[in-house]
Amino acid sequence: MFGPTAMSVEFEKFREVLDSRYSQDDIALIERAFEYAKEAHTGQVRVTGEPYFAHSSTVAAKLADLKLPSEVIAAGILHDVPEDTARTIDDISREFGEDIASMVGAVTKLGKVKYRGEDRYAENLRKMFVAMAQDVRVIFIKFADRMHNMETLYALEEKKRVRIAKEVLEIYAPIANRLGMGEYRGLFEDYAFKYLQPKEYSWTQHLLEERVKKFGPAMERALKNVDFELRKSGVQGVELHGRVKHCYSLHRKLLRYKSDISKVYDIVALRILVKDIPACYAALGILHGLYTPLPGRIKDYIAQPKPNGYQSLHTSVFDDQGSVLEFQIRTHQMHEETEYGVAAHWRYKESGTTPNERQVRWMEELAQIQKELSTTDFMQHLNELKLDMFSDRIFVFTPRGDVIDLPEHSTPIDLAYAIHSEIGNKAVQTRINGEIASLDTPLKSGDLCEIIVDRNRQLPNEDWLNFVKTRHAREKIKDALRGNKPGLWSSLMKHVR
Numbered sequence: 070m071f072g073p074t075a076m077s078v079e080f081e082k083f084r085e086v087l088d089s090r091y092s093q094d095d096i097a098l099i100e101r102a103f104e105y106a107k108e109a110h111t112g113q114v115r116v117t118g119e120p121y122f123a124h125s126s127t128v129a130a131k132l133a134d135l136k137l138p139s140e141v142i143a144a145g146i147l148h149d150v151p152e153d154t155a156r157t158i159d160d161i162s163r164e165f166g167e168d169i170a171s172m173v174g175a176v177t178k179l180g181k182v183k184y185r186g187e188d189r190y191a192e193n194l195r196k197m198f199v200a201m202a203q204d205v206r207v208i209f210i211k212f213a214d215r216m217h218n219m220e221t222l223y224a225l226e227e228k229k230r231v232r233i234a235k236e237v238l239e240i241y242a243p244i245a246n247r248l249g250m251g252e253y254r255g256l257f258e259d260y261a262f263k264y265l266q267p268k269e270y271s272w273t274q275h276l277l278e279e280r281v282k283k284f285g286p287a288m289e290r291a292l293k294n295v296d297f298e299l300r301k302s303g304v305q306g307v308e309l310h311g312r313v314k315h316c317y318s319l320h321r322k323l324l325r326y327k328s329d330i331s332k333v334y335d336i337v338a339l340r341i342l343v344k345d346i347p348a349c350y351a352a353l354g355i356l357h358g359l360y361t362p363l364p365g366r367i368k369d370y371i372a373q374p375k376p377n378g379y380q381s382l383h384t385s386v387f388d389d390q391g392s393v394l395e396f397q398i399r400t401h402q403m404h405e406e407t408e409y410g411v412a413a414h415w416r417y418k419e420s421g422t423t424p425n426e427r428q429v430r431w432m433e434e435l436a437q438i439q440k441e442l443s444t445t446d447f448m449q450h451l452n453e454l455k456l457d458m459f460s461d462r463i464f465v466f467t468p469r470g471d472v473i474d475l476p477e478h479s480t481p482i483d484l485a486y487a488i489h490s491e492i493g494n495k496a497v498q499t500r501i502n503g504e505i506a507s508l509d510t511p512l513k514s515g516d517l518c519e520i521i522v523d524r525n526r527q528l529p530n531e532d533w534l535n536f537v538k539t540r541h542a543r544e545k546i547k548d549a550l551r552g553n554k555p556g557l558w559s560s561l562m563k564h565v566r
C-alpha cells in the first residue's frame with residue numbers, strides 16, 4: 070500500500086535518524102521543513118563543495134540526535150533560509166508559524182555575532198546569554214550549526230579557521246559546559262584544540278591511541294566479566310560501555326600533572342549505567358568484590374555532586390592482570406544529564422502519559438524568565454535553572470530594564486561608565502535595589518542599580534580611580550580629568566563669561 074504522500078528519497082534517508090518517539094505529526098512537520106529548505110537552497114554550494122542543503126540537514130540530524138522536539142528540528146533545517154535564500158522570515162512564519170520563525174530569526178541574528186578578540190568578548194557573551202534566556206532552543210540550533218561548521222572547518226582558509234576555533238573555545242565550549250552539555254563541550258574543545266595547537270593536539274591524540282591499544286584488551290575482558298556478574302546479581306537496567314577521554318581535557322590534565330601521564334587514570338574508563346541510585350551502590354559493591362579497588366580512588370559524586378551537578382560513583386580497580394581500570398557508575402538519567410545537560414530536559418519523556426510534560430514545564434519557565442528580564446528575580450531564576458554560567462561576570466539591571474554585564478566586584482561607577490561616559494562623569498549618588506549606597510559599593514548579580522546624576526557636575530572624582538574595576542571606567546575618568554582640567558586660561562575665561 071502507498072502512503073498518503075510519496076516521500077523523497079532524501080527525506081526517506083533522513084527519517085532514519087529520527088527515532089520511534091517522533092509521532093506522525095512530528096515527522097510530517099519535519100518533512101515539510103525539509104522539502105521547503107531543500108528547494109530554497111537549490112543550486113547553492115558550500116566551500117566544501119557539497120550542496121548547501123547538506124549542511125541544513127546535518128544540523129537537523131544533530132538536533133534529532135539530541136532527541137529534541139520536532140519544532141526545533143524543523144527550525145534547524147530552516148536556520149539558514151532567510152540569510153542565504155530569497156525566502157524571508159515572514160515567508161517562514163506564514164508557512165511554519167510564529168514559533169519556528171522566531172527560532173530561525175534568533176539563530177540568524179546570533180550568526181551576525183563574531184568573535185574579534187577581547188573587546189568583543191563580553192558583547193558576544195551577552196548576546197548568547199540573552200538568546201539563551203529567551204529561548205534555550207536557539208542555543209541548541211546554534212550549537213548544532215557550529216558543530217557541523219567545526220567538522221568542515223578544514224575547508225576554510227587559515228585565518229578564518231583560527232578565528233572560528235578561538236570563538237568556539239572562548240564562547241561556545243564554556244556555554245556548553247555551563248549548560249551541562251558535556252558531549253558538546255568536549256567536541257567543541259577538541260575541534261578548537263586541533264586548529265589552535267595542532268602540534269599539541271597530535272601529540273595528545275597519539276597518547277590517547279597508545280592508551281586505547283594498551284588497555285583495550287583488558288577493558289574488553291572486564292566489560293564482559295562485570296556485565297555478566299551484574300546481571301547475575303539481578304542489578305536492573307545494566308548497560309556498559311567504554312569511553313575515551315576527550316583530547317583537550319587530557320591536554321589540560323597533563324598540564325596540571327607536568328605531563329606525567331602515569332598519574333592520569335581516567336584516560337580510558339568503563340561506564341556502568343544502571344536503573345537507579347540503589348543499583349549504583351549495589352554495582353559498586355559487586356565490582357569491588359570482583360576486583361581490588363585502588364585505595365583513595367573511590368569518589369562518591371552521588372552523595373556529593375560536583376558544583377556543576379555532576380553525579381556518578383568513580384573507582385579505580387586492579388584487574389586480574391594488574392592493570393588499573395577506572396569505572397564510572399551512574400543511572401541512565403544521570404548519564405543523560407551529564408552528556409546533554411539542559412537539552413536532556415527538552416527531550417520527550419521516555420514513557421508515561423503526557424509525552425511533553427517536562428518540555429511544557431520548561432517552556433513555561435522560560436516564558437516566565439522572559440517576562441522577568443527586567444526584574445531582580447531574573448538572576449535567581451537562572452540559577453535555579455542551572456544557567457548560572459559566568460562565575461566571574463555579574464549582571465546588573467538598570468531602571469530601564471537593560472542588563473549590563475560587568476566583571477565581579479564592579480561598582481556603581483563602573484556601571485555608570487558602561488552605560489555612558491556622561492552618566493559616569495556626572496554621577497553623584499546611587500541607589501542599589503532602592504537603597505541609597507556609596508559609589509564604591511561592590512555590585513552583585515541581579516542588583517538593580519540606579520545612577521543619580523547632577524547635570525551641572527563637570528568632572529569625575531579623581532578618587533574613583535582607586536576603586537573602579539573596569540578598564541573602560543578608568544580610561545574615561547582619566548580622559549575627562551586630563552581633557553577638562555581647567556588650565557589657567559580657561560578658568561580665567563570662565564570668569565569673563
Ligand code: MN
Nearest residue numbers: 124148149214
Ligand atoms: Mn548554518
